[in-house]
Amino acid sequence: MSMMSLASSLHCEAVLSVRQLNVRFGGQQILENIHLDLFREQVLTLIGPNGSGKSTLVKTLVGAVKPTSGSVTIAPNQRIGYVPQRLHLDPTLPMTVQRFINLPRRHSRQEVDSALEDAGAETLRQANMSELSGGQFQRVLLARALLVKPDILILDEATQGLDHQGTAAFYRHIDSVRRTYGCAVLMVSHDLHVVMQTSDHVLCLNRCVCCQGKPEHVASTQDYRSLFGDQAAQTLALYRHQPQETAHAG
C-alpha cells in the first residue's frame, strides 16, 4: 500500500462523526452546522465560553439530546463510556463506591477492581460516595465509565471544581486510560493550559465551530484570543517559551 492510500485509509477511520448538526431549544439556536470527526486514540477537546453549547453537543453525542437536524454517526461496535459533568446523589443515602459502580448492572469483582485501578480509585472501593472529595468522586465516575471497556470515552468538564493538582492528576489518568484501552477521548474542558498540552485536536465552539485544529494552531487564532482574552495570551506564551517542560503541569 502506498503512503498516500495508507494515510487516506487511516483518515477514514473516524469512530464518531457529526455532520451538519443543528440543535434548537425553543426558538433559540444552540448549535449551528457542527461538523466533527473523532479518530481512534485521538484526544479531542471542546473548548468555548460559558453557554457556547459544549454540554449540549456532548449530550447530543451520547443520545441525551435529539438534534433538530443533522447526524451523529458512531462506527459499528464502538462502545461509549460517558463521564457526566455533575452527578447529584442524595447525601443521606449511604452507598459505597462498590455499590454505586455496580448500578445499574452488576459486574464481577475483578472487572470492578480493574476499572477502579485504571481510574486511580483502587483504594476507594469500600468508601462511602457521600464522603469522597471532588477528585475522588470524578475518578469513581471515570471508573464507572471504564466498566463498559469503551472505544470512545466522552467527558463533560470532568475536572470542574478540582484544584490544579487534582486536575493534572485526573488528566494523567485519562492519558493512561487512552493508552491502556486504546480508546478515543472527547472531552469538554475549561483548563486551557492543560487542554493545550494534552489534546491532539482542539475544537473551539461558540454556537458554531469558530476554529479547530492542533492546539498550537488554535492558540494562535484571533477567534481564540478574542474569546479567551488574557488566558489565551498565556497559553500562547507557553508555546513560544517552554513547549516541552510544562507537559502535565496543572
Ligand SMILES: Nc1ncnc2c1ncn2[C@@H]1O[C@H](COP(=O)(O)OP(=O)(O)OP(=O)(O)O)[C@@H](O)[C@H]1O
Ligand atoms: N434543556 C435546555 N432547554 C433550553 N435551553 C437549554 C437547555 N440546555 C441548555 N440550554 C441553553 O443552551 C445554551 C448552551 O448551554 P450549554 O450547557 O450547552 O453550554 P456550555 O458551553 O456547556 O456552557 P458551560 O461552559 O457554562 O457549561 C445555554 O444558553 C443554555 O441556557
